[in-house]
Amino acid sequence: MNIEVRQPARAQKTRYGIVDCDIHPKLLLEEYRRHLSNQWWSHLQTYGLRPRHGFAKTYPMPKITPQAARRDAWPPNGGLPGSDLDFMREQLLDLYDMDYGIMNPLSPTGQGDQNPEFSAAMAFAANEAQLERWTRRESRLKSSVVVPYENPEASVVEIRRRAGSKEFAQVFMLSRTAEAHGRRRYWPIYQAAVEAGLPVGIHVFGYSGWALTNSGWPSFYIEEMTEHATGQAAVVASMIFEGLFEQFRELKVVLIESGFGWLPALGWRLDKHWARMRDEVPHVKRPPSEYIREHFWVSTQPMEEAEEPEHVMDAMRWIGFDRILFASDYPHWDFDDPVLALPPSLTEEQRRAIYAGNAKKLYGLA
Amino acid sequence: MARHVVAPVEDIPPGGRKLVEVNGRAIVVFNLDGEFFALNNRCPHRGGSLCHGVTTSVVESSEPGEYRISRPGEIIRCPWHSWEFDIRTGKSWCDPGRLKARQYRVSVELGTALIEGPYVAETFPVSVEDRYVVVDA
Numbered sequence: 001m002n003i004e005v006r007q008p009a010r011a012q013k014t015r016y017g018i019v020d021c022d023i024h025p026k027l028l029l030e031e032y033r034r035h036l037s038n039q040w041w042s043h044l045q046t047y048g049l050r051p052r053h054g055f056a057k058t059y060p061m062p063k064i065t066p067q068a069a070r071r072d073a074w075p076p077n078g079g080l081p082g083s084d085l086d087f088m089r090e091q092l093l094d095l096y097d098m099d100y101g102i103m104n105p106l107s108p109t110g111q112g113d114q115n116p117e118f119s120a121a122m123a124f125a126a127n128e129a130q131l132e133r134w135t136r137r138e139s140r141l142k143s144s145v146v147v148p149y150e151n152p153e154a155s156v157v158e159i160r161r162r163a164g165s166k167e168f169a170q171v172f173m174l175s176r177t178a179e180a181h182g183r184r185r186y187w188p189i190y191q192a193a194v195e196a197g198l199p200v201g202i203h204v205f206g207y208s209g210w211a212l213t214n215s216g217w218p219s220f221y222i223e224e225m226t227e228h229a230t231g232q233a234a235v236v237a238s239m240i241f242e243g244l245f246e247q248f249r250e251l252k253v254v255l256i257e258s259g260f261g262w263l264p265a266l267g268w269r270l271d272k273h274w275a276r277m278r279d280e281v282p283h284v285k286r287p288p289s290e291y292i293r294e295h296f297w298v299s300t301q302p303m304e305e306a307e308e309p310e311h312v313m314d315a316m317r318w319i320g321f322d323r324i325l326f327a328s329d330y331p332h333w334d335f336d337d338p339v340l341a342l343p344p345s346l347t348e349e350q351r352r353a354i355y356a357g358n359a360k361k362l363y364g365l366a
Numbered sequence: 367m368a369r370h371v372v373a374p375v376e377d378i379p380p381g382g383r384k385l386v387e388v389n390g391r392a393i394v395v396f397n398l399d400g401e402f403f404a405l406n407n408r409c410p411h412r413g414g415s416l417c418h419g420v421t422t423s424v425v426e427s428s429e430p431g432e433y434r435i436s437r438p439g440e441i442i443r444c445p446w447h448s449w450e451f452d453i454r455t456g457k458s459w460c461d462p463g464r465l466k467a468r469q470y471r472v473s474v475e476l477g478t479a480l481i482e483g484p485y486v487a488e489t490f491p492v493s494v495e496d497r498y499v500v501v502d503a
Contacts, residue, residue, distance in 0.1 A: 065448070070445050071418055071420060071446075072415055072445045072446075073445075333445075333447065333448065334447060336412070337412055337413045337414075339413070341412065
């Protein structure tokens, strides 16, 4: 038997302002009703969501906890973790005295849905729902432009609709797509993002229809969690070698929830191969690591936990302390506490940059 | 270090737990079949509130497909990253040498003893007939 005990959490203010770059508000299908046409609402009721992963009705990998959430993140007044703004204020925004939070809504948003028109309608509804129930009630929260990325034309429409709004911080994609992220079918999305002056955030997960590894489906959730690093490595390589950054020199990409320890090794490897095989990709003009340092940002969570803390510092140094953004992943089970997550040996200046300075600059937050 | 009366025994039935505050420290008191144990509520990994975790068992396996479950209810799993701690010792199950939730001594005392003893006064009245959980912290 477990006795439910609640005590009001004490404020755990850091001495620094914080911008949390990965907060997951739970959007509810009921609140999409008013933003979907009768046709699409009826479609949703009748057929439901249809992600690109076959006939399964659930996640391919069962999560470690219900809703993959912190056990203490279920709102006391009921509802799913991340669904209650007041409780999010209490457990996150107020507790850590945050300046801003970037919201990255996950399912149900219709991203990657098999039906491209339905996916577009759902993305619109998800964006309206973010405004209606979150950013318009809490000015510290910023929305992400959910795009139906397998339908690039509709994605462009959605980005243009939100362009210029201070309530949206970035264009939002997932890491698992039908084709690699650098492929031309997605270029209209990147072009629209650049025109709107918005970074593109690529958050791990999504179901692409492809197995999670190149030898098929792994057996365990623990393998899915580690795949995020190799998955994002493929995203980075594809974007560079397809020549994306020669085409879109202003494009800014944020890799969300994939950690960062793997990025230096990827940079070394890409540079090494590019030095010998650049004639295969003549449109790639510069060493890949230069594109990485100019076009990519990483979020901290899940924070690397090396036996030697200095190794984490080395990886951060390679990436650049100006490219690293604090993220908590609230309300998910692998939440990083801002007070405890960062390596103790960061200087004051580095700490300020990672907690808030880099994000404020990237997202144009005052 | 002082002895703190934190709850009447009835407040923490077998299998239950209670979060108490002693000298500004959050401490979670567990009742395992009548035996009481107290741990610092702050997870030594990354600070989750242990009191909000679920209790679980020891699961051991000698090979795939075979497993043994023992000591039901004696392991607390942190609500954040699922680190597991032995309620009896505070030691992390998977890395006992490195991570340990701080443990405090607990005893059960009769109200008659408490009225006289060198105990720190608490916010609830202590009556002579009842038994109380006392934490050294």
